[in-house]
Amino acid sequence: MRASTALCRAAFGAVWLLALIVAPVTCAGIEIADYDFSGSIGIEGRWYPEAALFPGQRDHASGFVLEPEFYVEDSAGRSFTLAPFFRLDAADTRRTHVDIREAYLLLFGGLGDHDWELRLGVDQIFWGVVESQRLVDIINQVDFVEHPDGTAKLGQPMAHGTLSGDWGVLELFALPYHRARTFPGRRGRLRLPLVIDDDNIRYESAAERWHLDFAARYSNSFGPVDVGLSVFDGTNREPAVQLDFTPGGDLNLVQYYTQIRQFGLDAQLTLGPWLLKLEAIQRAGSLNLPGREENYVATVVGGEYSFYSIFESVADLTLFGEWHYDDRGRDAPPSRAPGTFENELFTAARLAFNDVQSTEITASFIGDLGRSSHSLAVGLDRRLAENWSLHLEAIVLLGIDKEDIHYYTRRDSFIELNLSYNF
Amino acid sequence: MVRIYPVRSKALLVTRCLSLLACLCASLYTAAENPTPEEIGLNIARATDKRAQGYGNFTARQTMVLRNKQGQESTRSLRVKVLEVEGDGDKSLFVFDEPRDVEGTAFLIHAHKVEADDQWLYLPALKRVKRISSSNRSGSFMGSEFSYEDMGAQELEKYTYRYLRDEACGELTCTVIERVPTDRKSGYSRQVVWQDRDELRTWKVEYYDRKDAHLKTLTMVNYEQHLDSYWYAGHMMMVNHLTGKSTDLTWSEYQFRTDLNERDFTQTGLKRVR
Numbered sequence: 005m006r007a008s009t010a011l012c013r014a015a016f017g018a019v020w021l022l023a024l025i026v027a028p029v030t031c032a033g034i035e036i037a038d039y040d041f042s043g044s045i046g047i048e049g050r051w052y053p054e055a056a057l058f059p060g061q062r063d064h065a066s067g068f069v070l071e072p073e074f075y076v077e078d079s080a081g082r083s084f085t086l087a088p089f090f091r092l093d094a095a096d097t098r099r100t101h102v103d104i105r106e107a108y109l110l111l112f113g114g115l116g117d118h119d120w121e122l123r124l125g126v127d128q129i130f131w132g133v134v135e136s137q138r139l140v141d142i143i144n145q146v147d148f149v150e151h152p153d154g155t156a157k158l159g160q161p162m163a164h165g166t167l168s169g170d171w172g173v174l175e176l177f178a179l180p181y182h183r184a185r186t187f188p189g190r191r192g193r194l195r196l197p198l199v200i201d202d203d204n205i206r207y208e209s210a211a212e213r214w215h216l217d218f219a220a221r222y223s224n225s226f227g228p229v230d231v232g233l234s235v236f237d238g239t240n241r242e243p244a245v246q247l248d249f250t251p252g253g254d255l256n257l258v259q260y261y262t263q264i265r266q267f268g269l270d271a272q273l274t275l276g277p278w279l280l281k282l283e284a285i286q287r288a289g290s291l292n293l294p295g296r297e298e299n300y301v302a303t304v305v306g307g308e309y310s311f312y313s314i315f316e317s318v319a320d321l322t323l324f325g326e327w328h329y330d331d332r333g334r335d336a337p338p339s340r341a342p343g344t345f346e347n348e349l350f351t352a353a354r355l356a357f358n359d360v361q362s363t364e365i366t367a368s369f370i371g372d373l374g375r376s377s378h379s380l381a382v383g384l385d386r387r388l389a390e391n392w393s394l395h396l397e398a399i400v401l402l403g404i405d406k407e408d409i410h411y412y413t414r415r416d417s418f419i420e421l422n423l424s425y426n427f
Numbered sequence: 428m429v430r431i432y433p434v435r436s437k438a439l440l441v442t443r444c445l446s447l448l449a450c451l452c453a454s455l456y457t458a459a460e461n462p463t464p465e466e467i468g469l470n471i472a473r474a475t476d477k478r479a480q481g482y483g484n485f486t487a488r489q490t491m492v493l494r495n496k497q498g499q500e501s502t503r504s505l506r507v508k509v510l511e512v513e514g515d516g517d518k519s520l521f522v523f524d525e526p527r528d529v530e531g532t533a534f535l536i537h538a539h540k541v542e543a544d545d546q547w548l549y550l551p552a553l554k555r556v557k558r559i560s561s562s563n564r565s566g567s568f569m570g571s572e573f574s575y576e577d578m579g580a581q582e583l584e585k586y587t588y589r590y591l592r593d594e595a596c597g598e599l600t601c602t603v604i605e606r607v608p609t610d611r612k613s614g615y616s617r618q619v620v621w622q623d624r625d626e627l628r629t630w631k632v633e634y635y636d637r638k639d640a641h642l643k644t645l646t647m648v649n650y651e652q653h654l655d656s657y658w659y660a661g662h663m664m665m666v667n668h669l670t671g672k673s674t675d676l677t678w679s680e681y682q683f684r685t686d687l688n689e690r691d692f693t694q695t696g697l698k699r700v701r
Contacts, residue, residue, distance in 0.1 A: 040701065042530055075701060083701075112690075112699065119690040121699070130555040155553070166695055173695055223694075230558055276543075277562045312563045313614070320566060360493055360501045360570040362529070390502065393528040426527035 037079040043072035046424035054415040060190045062095035083110045098189030099149045104159045121166040126159035133272040133281040134304045136326045136350035140268035140283050142236045145183040152194050158183045172224030179217040182239045193416040200257045208262040215239050234268040244291040264289035280307040292335040302330040324352040338409050347373045361387040375405035395422040468588030468604045475627045476583040484510045484687040488680045496671035503569050517580045518692040522700050533700045538580035549697045556694050565614025572665040572674040599623040628658045643667050
């Protein structure tokens with residue numbers, strides 16, 4: 005099992021390596037006009053104060069993270085970016101992982117009244133406007149072992165072309181390879197009673213992970229309104245988790261990825277201190293919690309409001325409110341701990357001190373309007389010295405309804421401390 | 428980026444400006460037409476604005492040294508790209524190099540003459556472009572003593588003007604003008620500006636807060652002429668009299684009329700910045 009995984013990873017690595025070699029070679033003989041080496045190295049400790057629910061689970065997750073970034077640019081403005089990612093975790097071997105977050109060649113220029121841009125390689129794409137979940141955002145797979153908030157993403161191989169003009173911005177994506185979501189291992193927290201198999205990934209398409217996915221996005225600004233319309237056709241990024249048996253006859257949880265088509269809309273209205281936001285998707289082809297195919301509509305509406313220079317200081321206070329809706333109701337599969345986003349309210353406040361250390365405190369609360377599931381997140385960010393920065397956060401699962409699949413994670417509240425050196 | 432700035436002159440306009448100044452002075456001292464202080468102030472601001480036009484675009488590096496009351500220092504390093512836009516406010520792009528934890532963060536402003544500016548922030552860790560509110564006029568820029576409104580384009584239409592007096596400033600003679608922000612969200616009730624009469628360079632600005640207390644003083648030195656026309660200050664010192672904090676801003680690596688164009692100041696361009 006492990007050997008085959010290693011083999012798969014080696015093959016995958018080889019493809020990437022090839023891209024890395026081919027890209028610079030195509031640039032060979034071209035004068036390097038600019039280069040940069042930057043990044044960060046961090047030590048991190050996560051502590052789960054409550055006793056684990058399942059045997060083997062540890063009370064901590066600690067280790068280090070290395071994220072270097074290399075950049076070269078030639079005299080014509082063509083550039084190549086390489087950003088690998090390394091995490092070592094002392095508790096969960098599944099959380100110890102390596103990824104290529106970015107490795108792409110970037111070309112751009114003008115074409116009459118139009119501008120074009122082409123990115124070839126592994127990249128990260130962000131779509132959307134809201135803060136509390138990634139609804140329309142679909143290009144990259146979630147690196148779930150990094151953090152249950154789903155913000156960290158795995159690098160996605162792609163060809164990404166952009167054409168823009170007075171009429172707006174049109175982006176086209178060809179995505180030749182699927183990345184499976186990362187899940188915690190036996191010693192990890194925030195998981196189901198069984199560990200999700202990461203060796204045998206199942207796909208609806210016969211092409212499996214090599215299915216060629218397509219996506220497109222059109223965006224434009226009309227005064228204070230920014231609008232994005234997107235479509236994705238290909239392999240789902242959210243797995244359906246299916247119960248099965250291993251060849252040895254043990255129970256096993258298997259990831260299954262269907263073919264989906266998703267239409268997305270994201271919009272923001274910027275009015276003085278108000279940002280009003282909307283995201284909505286219509287998705288066909290994905291499986292619901294009972295395992296049946298169900299087309300559905302989901303949306304997030306909300307906004308943020310900022311108070312500047314409060315109490316005659318230089319500090320700013322921003323309040324956030326967002327409501328999530330999924331028309332599958334209780335059949336919506338879990339997206340992220342502890343929520344399913346079927347009918348949830350997110351409220352948050354961020355206090356930015358605007359001091360020399362860029363100190364920021366955030367507090368957020370997310371609660372299910374139908375069930376008794378709710379959680380609290382508190383965070384502190386502060387620069388300690390020119391190169392050192394501190395991140396402290398606590399995720400408190402105040403209560404999880406017995407009906408929720410996340411009931412299994414009810415004892416997985418945690419406190420995390422991260423100290424980074426940025427170079 | 429402190430387009431308080433560098434007063435720039437355009438060779439072609441010099442004659443016209445000089446004659447305008449001559450007229451101004453004539454009217455001042457002979458009181459022939461009896462222009463009001465407001466008219467004189469506006470005329471000088473117009474002449475200054477005209478001189479600043481025609482530079483096209485430029486890139487430069489800014490180094491900020493932030494000092495607190497105890498003298499502790501902290502450094503900010505950023506690159507600035509500015510594109511002149513005919514008939515509207517300029518487009519500016521700030522890219523942070525230091526402190527290193529915000530490296531690659533970029534801030535794009537499309538300034539407008541009358542209506543609110545448009546602003547976007549690029550967050551490299553998330554690869555996210557976020558349109559942000561431009562209501563935060565008086566907030567601190569990167570923890571410095573410069574506010575967002577100090578860093579934004581100083582469009583002619585953003586103030587009303589009033590001529591106060593002429594007085595000596597060093598070896599030069601300066602015109603002293605009071606300007607009042609038209610934006611109600613501005614953190615200032617008024618500003619007093621010292622400009623030399625020869626080249627219309629700004630040497631000093633006093634900022635008064637909403638309670639009319641003398642909040643800050645900006646001093647600009649090390650003027651250099653670029654493209655044989657435009658005078659830009661190489662060094663700016665902002666002192667906050669209420670907190671005792673100060674920020675020294677040094678400009679370097681000026682490059683004018685580079686290959687920058689509109690596409691570098693779009694949301695797609697913002698994701699490309701280094």
